[in-house]
Amino acid sequence: xxxxxxxxxGVLVVTPRxxxxxxxxxxxxxxxxxxxxxxxxxRKGIPVFVQDNHSRSAAGTVRGLHYQLRVPQAKLVxxxxxxxxxxxxxxxxxxxxxxxxxxxxLSADNKKLLYVPAxxxxxxxxxxxxxxxxxxxxxxxxxxxxxxxxxxxxxLAIPWPAKAPILSPKDRELxxxxxxxxxxxxYEADTDAP
Numbered sequence: 001x002x003x004x005x006x007x008x009x010g011v012l013v014v015t016p017r018x019x020x021x022x023x024x025x026x027x028x029x030x031x032x033x034x035x036x037x038x039x040x041x042x043r044k045g046i047p048v049f050v051q052d053n054h055s056r057s058a059a060g061t062v063r064g065l066h067y068q069l070r071v072p073q074a075k076l077v078x079x080x081x082x083x084x085x086x087x088x089x090x091x092x093x094x095x096x097x098x099x100x101x102x103x104x105x106l107s108a109d110n111k112k113l114l115y116v117p118a119x120x121x122x123x124x125x126x127x128x129x130x131x132x133x134x135x136x137x138x139x140x141x142x143x144x145x146x147x148x149x150x151x152x153x154x155x156l157a158i159p160w161p162a163k164a165p166i167l168s169p170k171d172r173e174l175x176x177x178x179x180x181x182x183x184x185x186x187y188e189a190d191t192d193a194p
Contacts, residue, residue: 001028003038003115006102010117011088012038012046013104014076018111027111029078030136035115046115047074049136056081057126057133062165064123065089065149065174069183072118074138082131083107084124085161089149091177092119095187099177101156106133119185121149125162147183148174 002015016027028034035046057063065087067073077086089101105127106112116122118138126133151160151167153176175181 001031001034006088006104008088008090008097008100008102008120010115011102011120012115014113014115016111016113029111029113030076035076046076047138049074049076049138051137051140052134053137053141054132054134057131058166059126059129059131060162060165061126061131062123062151062160062162062167062171064171065121065151066123067091067119067121067147067149067185068139068142068145069147069185070145071139071142072185074118075116075122075135076113077106077116077122077124077133077135078111078113079106079108080132080134081108082126082128083109084126084131084133086114086124087122087158088114088116089121089123089156089158089177090119091121091149091184092187093184095119098187099155101158103158119187123148123151125160125165127161146170149177150174153177 004013018027038046084106086106087103090097
């Protein structure tokens with residue numbers, strides 16, 4: 001596997017080694033020991049995951065930008081059918097990259113994964129009908145700990161591929177990042193970083 005740092009510290013694009021032949025293909029999408037060894041700077045290795053989620057979305061659906069505060073989750077995202085425009089936003093108050101985002105295309109064809117650390121909001125836009133996304137979480141879903149940032153936050157200016165996306169009622173009500181809010185995580189600098 002190849003781990004490529006994104007523009008945001010701790011966010012990684014993971015490109016698996018794919019073995020393909022006339023039968024199809026095989027690859028390891030996740031291997032705990034290999035992911036745990038990815039420790040540099042403020043990242044102390046990728047945690048072991050405890051929950052897998054799976055969604056299917058129509059083209060033009062935007063899900064996010066979501067996070068949990070008291071039970072933060074790191075996520076490892078991949079597409080098993082279709083394609084997404086996948087986004088991570090640093091929402092940690094006091095972080096040198098607070099309010100910055102990065103995005104990449106994940107698809108069933110390119111087989112890339114995106115690792116999003118805890119402390120970042122995550123969201124995606126489905127680029128094809130019946131796009132299926134699987135993602136691993138480092139902690140359990142907590143229904144009373146769901147927060148988010150408005151997908152169309154003008155300060156973030158994310159160039160979503162869908163200009164009039166399909167949204168959940170809950171996602172329509174999310175606040176911009178710079179609104180008056182008390183639901184953002186704090187940045188904790190790594191004192192062991194080089």
